[in-house]
Amino acid sequence: MKVVEADGFNFCFTDAIEAFIFDGKDHGAPMKRVDIIAEFESAYIYVEIKDYENYSLQDTSSNLKEDDNSCQQKHFKWLKEYLKYKFRDSHLYRYAERKVDKPVYYICLICRENPLNSRLQKSLKQELPVGKASPRWVDPLAKACHVVNLEEWNKNFPNWPVTRLNQSTERREN
Numbered sequence: 001m002k003v004v005e006a007d008g009f010n011f012c013f014t015d016a017i018e019a020f021i022f023d024g025k026d027h028g029a030p031m032k033r034v035d036i037i038a039e040f041e042s043a044y045i046y047v048e049i050k051d052y053e054n055y056s057l058q059d060t061s062s063n064l065k066e067d068d069n070s071c072q073q074k075h076f077k078w079l080k081e082y083l084k085y086k087f088r089d090s091h092l093y094r095y096a097e098r099k100v101d102k103p104v105y106y107i108c109l110i111c112r113e114n115p116l117n118s119r120l121q122k123s124l125k126q127e128l129p130v131g132k133a134s135p136r137w138v139d140p141l142a143k144a145c146h147v148v149n150l151e152e153w154n155k156n157f158p159n160w161p162v163t164r165l166n167q168s169t170e171r172r173e174n
Contacts, residue, residue, distance in 0.1 A: 006035050006174075007049045009109070010163045022046075023088065031089035034106075038160075043103045043143070044094070044100060045160075048086050050079070051111040077159045080123050083108055083147075087128055091141055103143035109153055109162065121147035 002019035004011045013019045019038035036047035087106050094100050106128065109118055124130075130142045146156070153162050 002038065004036050004038075006164065007051060008165050009049060009051075010165055011036060011038075011047070012161050013040075013045075014159050016040055016160075022093075029093070031093065033093065034086050034090045036106075037090070037094070039099075039102075043105055044099070046087060046090055046104060046106045048083055048106070048108045050083075050108065051113075056174045076120070080120060080127070083124055084127050087124075087142065087145075100139075104141070106142050106145045107153070107157075108147045109146075109150065110147055111150055117147045117149060117152075121145060123145070 002013045002016040002059045004013070004019045004021060006021050006023075011019070016038045017040060021035065021037065023033040023035045034046040034048045036045075036049075038045040038047070091100065091104065094104075105123070108120075108124070110120070124145045124147065128142050128145060129140075130145050131140045133140070148156060150162060150164070155161075
């Protein structure tokens with residue numbers, strides 16, 4: 001079992017070979033990195049954590065349209081791009097380390113109770129892309145992508161339980 005504490009959460013990867021914080025300062029290149037990487041016998045899991053203090057930015061009481069320039073739509077587009085490049089840059093790092101020899105799964109833990117998570121997941125699947133994007137590709141960049149809140153994480157991934165370290169932990173915007 002591998003335990004990783006990151007961004008105010010405790011991750012317990014019961015069947016992992018290795019699990020570690022990847023978003024450190026020792027990578028040398030100015031590229032984005034996911035927060036955690038866990039290695040399993042048959043796959044790698046990239047984990048990105050976003051815990052928001054300002055839930056008003058995540059208000060989904062209205063339907064957001066692609067051409068909407070509201071604050072919520074701008075934030076959604078920013079978050080989608082941010083998460084996309086976190087994955088892609090991390091994948092490049094791992095490729096250079098020769099550590100993409102297994103399927104890669106991307107899980108974004110977005111701590112909010114919000115129906116936009118499913119829309120965000122759909123957008124990320126298209127833009128990463130998940131699966132083979134081209135008939136010329138031999139391997140996909142990502143086998144799957146999930147955007148879940150804490151409750152959904154623990155429901156969908158019972159072998160990798162996550163707990164908040166301290167309920168009063170100050171949440172961060174980035």
